[in-house]
Amino acid sequence: MSGPACRVLYVDGLTTGSGAVAPPASGTTTVVPSQPALTVVVPPPEQAPVQNLNDARFFINRELSWLAFNERVLEEGLDPLVPALERLKFLAITSSNLDEFFMIRVAGLKQQLSGHVEESGADAMSPGEQLSAISTRCHEMVARAYRALLGDVLPNLDRAGVRLVSTASLSPEADHFVADYFAREVFPVLTPIALDPGHPFPHLRNKSLNLAVRFQPSAPGARLRYGVVPVPSVLPRLVEVPDSGRRTYVLLEDVIARYVAQLFPGMPIEGCWAFRVTRNWDLSIDEEEAEDLLVTIEREVRRRDRGSAVRLEIAAQAEQHLSEYLVHALKLGASDVYRIDGPLNIPDLLPLLGRIEQKELHDEPFTPVIPPAIGDGERDLFRLIRERDVLLHHPYESFDPVVSFIEAAADDPAVLAIKMTLYRTGKDSPVVRALQRAAENGKQVTALVELKARMDEEANILWARALEQGGVHVVYGLIGYKTHCKVALIVRREAGGLRRYVHLGTGNYNPTTAKIYSDLSLFTAKEDFGADATSIFNLLTGYSKPTQWRKFKVAPLGLKAGVIEMIDREAEVARQTGKGRIVAKMNSLADSEVIKALYRASQAGVQIDLIVRGICCLRPGVPGVSDRIRVISIVDRYLEHTRIWFFEAGGRREVWLSSADWMPRNFIRRVEVAFPIEDVALKERIVDELLGAQLADNAKARVLMPDGRYERVQNEKPALRSQERFMSLARRAGAVVEQPPVAGQEIFPSTGRRPQRRRRKRL
Numbered sequence: 001m002s003g004p005a006c007r008v009l010y011v012d013g014l015t016t017g018s019g020a021v022a023p024p025a026s027g028t029t030t031v032v033p034s035q036p037a038l039t040v041v042v043p044p045p046e047q048a049p050v051q052n053l054n055d056a057r058f059f060i061n062r063e064l065s066w067l068a069f070n071e072r073v074l075e076e077g078l079d080p081l082v083p084a085l086e087r088l089k090f091l092a093i094t095s096s097n098l099d100e101f102f103m104i105r106v107a108g109l110k111q112q113l114s115g116h117v118e119e120s121g122a123d124a125m126s127p128g129e130q131l132s133a134i135s136t137r138c139h140e141m142v143a144r145a146y147r148a149l150l151g152d153v154l155p156n157l158d159r160a161g162v163r164l165v166s167t168a169s170l171s172p173e174a175d176h177f178v179a180d181y182f183a184r185e186v187f188p189v190l191t192p193i194a195l196d197p198g199h200p201f202p203h204l205r206n207k208s209l210n211l212a213v214r215f216q217p218s219a220p221g222a223r224l225r226y227g228v229v230p231v232p233s234v235l236p237r238l239v240e241v242p243d244s245g246r247r248t249y250v251l252l253e254d255v256i257a258r259y260v261a262q263l264f265p266g267m268p269i270e271g272c273w274a275f276r277v278t279r280n281w282d283l284s285i286d287e288e289e290a291e292d293l294l295v296t297i298e299r300e301v302r303r304r305d306r307g308s309a310v311r312l313e314i315a316a317q318a319e320q321h322l323s324e325y326l327v328h329a330l331k332l333g334a335s336d337v338y339r340i341d342g343p344l345n346i347p348d349l350l351p352l353l354g355r356i357e358q359k360e361l362h363d364e365p366f367t368p369v370i371p372p373a374i375g376d377g378e379r380d381l382f383r384l385i386r387e388r389d390v391l392l393h394h395p396y397e398s399f400d401p402v403v404s405f406i407e408a409a410a411d412d413p414a415v416l417a418i419k420m421t422l423y424r425t426g427k428d429s430p431v432v433r434a435l436q437r438a439a440e441n442g443k444q445v446t447a448l449v450e451l452k453a454r455m456d457e458e459a460n461i462l463w464a465r466a467l468e469q470g471g472v473h474v475v476y477g478l479i480g481y482k483t484h485c486k487v488a489l490i491v492r493r494e495a496g497g498l499r500r501y502v503h504l505g506t507g508n509y510n511p512t513t514a515k516i517y518s519d520l521s522l523f524t525a526k527e528d529f530g531a532d533a534t535s536i537f538n539l540l541t542g543y544s545k546p547t548q549w550r551k552f553k554v555a556p557l558g559l560k561a562g563v564i565e566m567i568d569r570e571a572e573v574a575r576q577t578g579k580g581r582i583v584a585k586m587n588s589l590a591d592s593e594v595i596k597a598l599y600r601a602s603q604a605g606v607q608i609d610l611i612v613r614g615i616c617c618l619r620p621g622v623p624g625v626s627d628r629i630r631v632i633s634i635v636d637r638y639l640e641h642t643r644i645w646f647f648e649a650g651g652r653r654e655v656w657l658s659s660a661d662w663m664p665r666n667f668i669r670r671v672e673v674a675f676p677i678e679d680v681a682l683k684e685r686i687v688d689e690l691l692g693a694q695l696a697d698n699a700k701a702r703v704l705m706p707d708g709r710y711e712r713v714q715n716e717k718p719a720l721r722s723q724e725r726f727m728s729l730a731r732r733a734g735a736v737v738e739q740p741p742v743a744g745q746e747i748f749p750s751t752g753r754r755p756q757r758r759r760r761k762r763l
Helices: 062-078 086-114 127-159 172-189 252-258 293-306 320-330 346-355 381-387 400-411 430-440 457-469 527-542 559-577 592-604 664-668 680-695 722-733
Strands: 006-010 038-042 162-164 193-195 209-215 225-230 238-241 247-251 269-279 309-315 337-340 390-394 415-422 444-449 473-475 486-494 497-505 517-524 553-555 581-586 607-612 629-634 644-647 654-658 670-676 701-704 710-712
Touching: 062 086, 062 127, 062 710, 086 127, 086 269, 086 309, 086 346, 127 162, 127 337, 127 346, 162 346, 172 238, 172 252, 209 252, 209 320, 238 252, 238 346, 247 252, 252 269, 269 320, 309 320, 320 337, 381 400, 381 497, 381 517, 390 400, 390 680, 400 415, 400 430, 400 486, 400 497, 400 517, 415 430, 415 527, 430 444, 430 457, 444 457, 444 527, 457 473, 486 527, 497 527, 527 670, 553 559, 553 664, 559 581, 559 592, 559 644, 559 664, 559 670, 581 680, 592 607, 592 629, 607 680, 629 680, 644 680, 654 680, 664 670, 680 722
Parallel strands: 006 038, 162 247, 309 337, 415 444, 444 473, 581 607, 607 629
Antiparallel strands: 193 225, 209 225, 209 269, 238 247, 269 309, 390 517, 415 486, 486 497, 497 517, 553 670, 581 644, 629 701, 644 654, 654 670, 701 710
């Protein structure tokens, strides 16, 4: 293996609980490179390969693996090396992630349990066993998050001049303000609900915040009676109150609780506590029976607020009788109750960060740059793409060129047609506006809008209607499949005839998330890519399956088989030559057939490094099964979202990018695209610069141990934080002063210089 010096570590089977690796008795030395090296884990003397790869012990449970990912996010919120106020952001992400996990994954397991469906995955855990393990892990996770919030984050906010206080500690001036605010702004909006045999328990909206009120019994032995006051989401959760020299806030629910007696006059109140209900939020749609998919999804989105409850969060101080009453009313179990010592729903506190300007408490600011490949004196992006493929690494390199690519096509008289897939576009999308303008300019515009993009269904319905009203031909893809691929096709009339320009990405056409998600974009005008992009849209709009794909691998039409074939081919090369190498980066790895193919490759001698941000059901380091497989996860400032697959392929060094993770849903229930990188310079950049830096990361990387735990990479000197490396490279390459464009100016600013080629080292 050529390239940077490699630190060779020998591990003994399932190794130690601490994750430390020790050299063998023979005294193998560690080669210390002059720069960060790639770590290669080599197994001890030959183990007999295990034949039965279906053994459940070789697989990690999908749900528990996801929880391990969220625990890694939480650890960033607990890490004193993370800027003080950024830790609140990670606590909020942890909380938001748990919401979605309960709404989708826990809800699904509960449905299996209630329906007496005892399906299990490759790990063989039953739904009941999974729910029990989930409850234990989640209760501990929530407790850790709130200890950090109360013991670290809120005190840091206080020191920075922003306080969150209770209404009981207000000054007379602030107390008068709160009373007036309640009377003017809050009271008219509230809807108090009494609960008794004549008023059954109301249906509370998913994730809504509420106050439970306990009334004093009117006579000894009388039945306890309760009331509910929904906290209106139309009002700010954080209420700023006057406080000389400081920014002081109280929570809206505390304001309501202080004056809740005004809502129930004549009814003595003994207690008032906040609670929050999480419901099943998944859509249940029979697309075969739906006459109008948009209308059907619109109806289901409104209906799913009535899904069954799956979790109850309640103030830790709430009395046990109330908790039991709510559990009974919501048809939950005791393990579904989460007593919260602090403000419910941490993400609602994020606006506090915007009130604090001290730079040392935040991440260092970073502005994505326009890279030299695009800003290198070019006046015409289409000409640039004709001459060579262009690769962008977001968010380090700006997403603006992708938007400008569509905007330029919308206004270019030579462009005849634009076709795009839209999965998540964000608010006030410039891409959508450009497509509308293109249709107004008389171009043939087609947009595939995925209505079933989870959590974005309502937004996509609005986009679909707006596009249709603008004259865009809107389609919703194949029945039974989500369209998850990221493809834009532009057809342009030029001197030599029609030419197709293609943009392919690993992430969405969303300028907002492109600033916080790491993704790759490829622009190309190669004929084979244009032909395959055309075939994709013909498949989506006309159900016409091509006889063959020239370059793409497409799900559900053989992508999984193609991935397994490439893994098996690498295994065969290793068996014949003793050399084989796979590096794969993705969000999740859960497909058991692909995992078994990786196990076979490891047994054949292939060295495999996996960079998996989230779920990983593969168990590395098992003797005779996965000795040569190393798995790391990087959780840092930006969300790792790129999918890259590298195969040594006998020296040909194949690189593929994709919208797909190695999961059953991506292979079977989604339209996905994987595409090769053929330009040698771009291939070198991806393999040696991107993958090389992430494999060498010893600041934010964690290694998956054979027992399913993740442990931080041992921090050696010099430390390497891959995301900081990418920011530094981007700043160096794009160190230009960007001026706002003026009418008639080129689409992209010029650097005024040629980029210097750097000699790249190999994996």
